Amino acid sequence: MAAYRRVVAVHAAGARHGSPEPMLATLRPVPASGDGVAVEWKYDGQRTAVVVDPTGTWIVSRNGVDVSRTFPELAAIGDEFGGRRVILDGEIVAVDAQGRPSFTRLQRRWPQHRRPTPTLLREVPVRVLAFDIVALGNRSLTGLPYCERRDILAELTDGLTSPVLTVPQSFSDVSPADMLQIAGQHGMEGVVVKRVDSPYVSGRTTLWTKHPVRSTAQLLIVAFWHAGGPGGARSVGSVLLAGHNAAGDLVVVGQVGTGFSASTRRHLFELLDPIRRTDPPVVSAPEVPGAVWVQAETVGEVAYREYVAGRWLRHTSWKGLRDAVDPATVAVPPVTAPLDP
Template structure:
């Protein structure tokens, strides 16, 4: 089930969970084996072999879990930039990479428990099942974060902002789980708005070595008629490694003409085929103008044909 972007609801009669800066995933545990799926259903078990340790955390159970695959920074916060070091998907990482960038699974929901489909059970019942799942006090690969109860979403948002987290997800206590749906039962409230957009061009970085590093990206989304429209330039949020990695990924996609329907008259842009999707944080979007105060959050394993323009302010 996917959350709907919105503003913090009023009142305290809901659960509030921290929005993790990771990769959405589904974990299937059956007969002592762990299978890991991405949000779009791709089997990425090879990419995250340490998650096989979830069986030690839950014992002899058969479950399907929903949550986020996260890599923690030095402060113990999920870091998507750090997680990207474990990509590309479908690749089994070497032992050194697993040791230097370990991942864990933050489980926030349970869909099946010991052969029983529990998606029609209310959120509170599913949380009870999830909280009772672990048989060890602390696991290196499985975390079940506690929801915040009895607090207003606005207060919770202030608290997570003070700790440098992504935002919150507000969930109705009696809500069922609707697989694959974007549901109003879950409201995501990020500290900054973010959106998945297609990369359609880039500019080289300046200075020495700039020809092998991305300086900024040109991003686009589809309008209501299906046309791909360029709507912004993203030049912050990159590590030096990310700038080099993106440059290498974009070279085979170079094309001579703009892959967007609107006119882009910006010197120095190098157009690319619309095959990669980036998550972009931004402050404001006004129809007919470019995104303001953008920041690169990372590549996402999403379908470029399904990226949409943000809702205008």
């Protein structure tokens, strides 16, 4: 079973259980055609394997850690399979008030290995969205094509009654680009495109590709950190970003350290080094050890996945400078997810 690795799942009986090493999608441009592929929604949650056998149910994280204690309600998944050994691949999600998976909400169930209080279990319920099956009984299904594994999963879960297990829909003969547009319109994270003939292959592969919905914002650079390594003293590693809120105050909204070329890092240093200042140009300045404050006059554009009220932009990447934008007009981006109570 090449798609498996053995991990020690520690539980009361001290037994050992196999968990699948997950098949990981690769970030790629959206395919022009939907021929030969299936499209699934991309969910903002925690990747997991659900290992069920006659002795119990185990929830195993992407890196092979038993997190059953963190999500005790998911043990009920085992009741659906009548004592048969099953290994599912899926995503643990917690939904927001709009019914959409919210990574921010899910984080309330962390740190891992901490058993949640009854109050937390009520306030932040979770479920597994199972999108693949890699073993049934003593048989590995990893060599079967995706379409056959999905058929087996559908048959196995027909009449499913568990409130903590859902099999999300898989769409075929559709345009991946159209699906990504729909995902953006409904505040979803994106789509995953899967070859219908793909076996289950451990690790990163282009047989599955991921396509996140990304928003962009034009923001002011208010501080920078030096890059590490040779030449880092005259190069920017990352920058702190801010925008004006409704009251007109300049407030920090995030940080970006990816998407820069080496030449861009040097060019940014040349722009920012002459406009250093000793005090922050923002209100309610956060603690940012090692940062160099600068005048708030340089506008850049970033892509990001989510902006949570009261927190920072998530999954940012640098797009470029925007010299034509008046710094006075730069505003904080619209909130894409509320701060979870």
